[in-house]
Amino acid sequence: MVRDAFSHVTTWVFDLDNTLYPPHMRLFDQIEVRMTAYVMEVLKVDRAEADRLRATYWLQYGTTLAGLMREHAIDPDPYLVAVHDVDMSHMTPDAALADHIRALPGRRIVYTNGSAPYAERVLAARGLSGLFDAIYGVEHAGYRPKPERAAFEEVFTRDGVIPDRAAMFEDDPRNLAAPHEMGMRTVHVAPDPHEADHIHHHTDDLAAFLARLT
Numbered sequence: 001m002v003r004d005a006f007s008h009v010t011t012w013v014f015d016l017d018n019t020l021y022p023p024h025m026r027l028f029d030q031i032e033v034r035m036t037a038y039v040m041e042v043l044k045v046d047r048a049e050a051d052r053l054r055a056t057y058w059l060q061y062g063t064t065l066a067g068l069m070r071e072h073a074i075d076p077d078p079y080l081v082a083v084h085d086v087d088m089s090h091m092t093p094d095a096a097l098a099d100h101i102r103a104l105p106g107r108r109i110v111y112t113n114g115s116a117p118y119a120e121r122v123l124a125a126r127g128l129s130g131l132f133d134a135i136y137g138v139e140h141a142g143y144r145p146k147p148e149r150a151a152f153e154e155v156f157t158r159d160g161v162i163p164d165r166a167a168m169f170e171d172d173p174r175n176l177a178a179p180h181e182m183g184m185r186t187v188h189v190a191p192d193p194h195e196a197d198h199i200h201h202h203t204d205d206l207a208a209f210l211a212r213l214t
């Protein structure tokens with residue numbers, strides 16, 4: 001039973017974007033547009049070049065912000081405010097997801113490559129406010145992003161997460177590699193499965209998956 005694979009888990013770590021809301025809500029699309037606009041403005045490049053740079057940074061450093069900081073010494077805070085200033089009026093609460101998260105025994109945290117204030121807004125829009133013991137953004141890892149192991153280590157040390165007693169839920173398969181290496185149970189949350197040794201479980205329905213654990 002899948003439940004047995006999680007019986008040792010005392011801390012539940014959730015990614016935010018495209019994990020605690022489904023990709024069809026397309027919130028991240030708005031952020032992508034704003035990230036491209038920001039790159040165009042600060043680096044004085046056209047859209048095509050901005051998109052090319054963003055793709056390169058994503059591959060090389062994990063996020064657009066990490067690339068901007070490493071290669072152009074961009075100040076992260078104004079960037080985080082600008083790219084996360086998105087419209088959430090189309091987002092809907094998910095009562096079933098809230099119930100199943102609430103039922104998880106132990107500590108529940110959110111860890112996103114976005115900012116914590118942004119995460120708070122998303123959680124409110126999804127009816128998930130108050131369910132988590134802590135919310136960590138990229139600012140809590142010295143602006144180093146997932147998938148860097150050092151980023152996970154900084155956040156987990158800060159929170160007191162014991163990796164081999166914790167589970168990680170994430171849509172980006174890259175961001176499950178370090179957690180797996182550290183001893184966490186890993187769950188890939190996405191419409192399509194991704195075959196990899198560092199992924200223990202896959203689900204296209206987070207609420208349904210959590211329902212099987214409690």
Ligand SMILES: [Mg+2]
Pocket residue numbers: 015016017018019170171172
């Ligand atoms: Mg995500």
